[in-house]
Amino acid sequence: xxxxxxxxxxxxxxxxxxxxxxxxxxxxxxxxxxxxxxxxxxxxxxxxxxxxxxxxxxxxxxxxxxxxxxxxxxxxxxxxxxxxxxxxxxxxxxxxxxxxxxxxxxxxxxxxxxxxxxxxxxxxxxxxxxxxxxxxxxxxxxxxxxxxxxx
Numbered sequence: 789x790x791x792x793x794x795x796x797x798x799x800x801x802x803x804x805x806x807x808x809x810x811x812x813x814x815x816x817x818x819x820x821x822x823x824x825x826x827x828x829x830x831x832x833x834x835x836x837x838x839x840x841x842x843x844x845x846x847x848x849x850x851x852x853x854x855x856x857x858x859x860x861x862x863x864x865x866x867x868x869x870x871x872x873x874x875x876x877x878x879x880x881x882x883x884x885x886x887x888x889x890x891x892x893x894x895x896x897x898x899x900x901x902x903x904x905x906x907x908x909x910x911x912x913x914x915x916x917x918x919x920x921x922x923x924x925x926x927x928x929x930x931x932x933x934x935x936x937x938x939x
Contacts, residue, residue: 804876872926
């Protein structure tokens with residue numbers, strides 16, 4: 789992964805993180821009884837947003853002066869960014885389907901999640917937690933790479 793393609797790969801991931809946060813915030817505002825998993829999603833996505841923002845502004849030539857090490861760092865980061873983007877896309881699609889299912893289910897406007905929404909939240913809760921775990925792993929790996937690069 790070259791420096792230019794690396795720099796261009798981060799903004800879409802940041803935009804995806806912000807969309808997920810927006811969906812979850814919307815769900816929490818609309819439904820008083822939204823599951824606590826939603827707060828975990830916001831926390832993990834916010835942490836990823838911060839770390840990716842720092843990574844985006846990392847000045848490679850100063851952080852890793854050796855050309856070979858800089859190339860290796862970019863090579864190592866590529867699959868992490870790609871995996872993060874995949875995980876985020878899956879999470880975003882899952883949340884969107886939950887949100888739309890609850891919108892379709894609400895015949896009477898209510899501030900509480902309907903039965904269908906609760907069942908879907910329970911059904912997908914394990915998948916959401918697995919996706920959050922993956923994002924957490926990417927977060928830790930990026931932090932380690934940032935720390936190493938700035939060391």
